[in-house]
Amino acid sequence: MLANKVLFLDGEAIVIDKPAGLPVDPPRDGSISLENHLGGLTFGFKRWPQAVHRLDRDTSGCLLLSRNPKAHAKLQQAFEQGLVQKRYLAVLEGVPEGEEGVIDLPLIKVSSAEAGWRMTGDATGKASRTAWRVLAVKDGRAFVEFRPETGRTHQIRVHALEGLGAPVAGDPIYGNGECETLLHAAELIVPRAGKEPITAEAPLPERFMKAGFGA
Template sequence: MLGQHVLFLDGEALVIDKPAGLAVDPPRAGGISLENHLASLTFGFRRWPVAVHRLDRDTSGCLLLSRNPKAHARFQQAFEAHQVTKRYVAILDGVPDAAEGVVDLPLAKVSTAAHGWRMTGDPRGKASRTVWRVLAERDGRALVEFRPETGRTHQIRVHALEGVGRPVTGDPVYGAAHPGGMMLHAIALTVPRPGKPDIIAEAPWPDRFTAMGFGAP
């Protein structure tokens, strides 16, 4: 049940704090996904809400769902027009050489029989840009804020590794697995709505970050 994870709710929008480990789309191999929880997120509507964007299964935090088709179309247009403000926090394996910066690295999908698919920097790929800054350092790791200006698949994870030079702690694809999981959290989301108040949501600080010694800055 995700009713206790609601961060924002009105007649056309719903933002939840998606738990790490919950897939947004049903996994090909089967298993629980967001779809299994939608009936508990109707809040008086007959129609089930629909996810407007995606978070990776192991990423927690702010996920926007629409409550009707017209709102869904408007929200999708806002994402496509880069009008949505997204803020993530991540723990990186290692401390970046700089305190802040901008990663402007196009991304493309590559696939091999041995390792499956992944994203990588490629000048022929889709434009991808992320602003970042270090918030704290501890025990050879860094807490970093990421503000993606585009929304490519695995964008922050690849930009952390190939742009900042340090992988996200616990990233099973671009780094090394960690018992606490992947340390990436979508902490804040703002979606503009012409003629209506903005959708503004902020997710609670994740316990797995605190367990690694990084409290909320």
């Protein structure tokens, strides 16, 4: 299934266009996850590839996999050092004030027995910055490009809600969850010492077109 969704491939890495609805980590209920597809992504190697970072279950787009332990450590380091460039596209349930800017909102994890856990803005949280730019507005919704400078859990989803005042359309935690989640990891650039960078672009999914927003 995922072998035809490869965006980049060499001896160190694979980038796939992860479908929305596919979790990276195996769910507790034992349902299908990325792990179930790794055997079909070996491309001549005996070793299965391994995810270097995470995308939320309902987020589609560029997901980086390493093909050996040495590459995995090197690629993970690029993420930890903030060297990776990421571009996301989202449709928001609302229209932000202004056309572009940077959201600087530290994030912290909170939880309750009733609602479970979620991330929220808090001055005592971990530093989180996201650049944003409105690409189009239609029927009270905004099509927005996000470029996260940090890689916190749920960063774009919380920054959209708390930083711009408009949740990602269809977000099951921070929005109304009434449609498919319209968040897509559109581009990934990972620098590598002594080698060409890993570059990948994932085409805009059909669910964005159905919502009235095209490339």
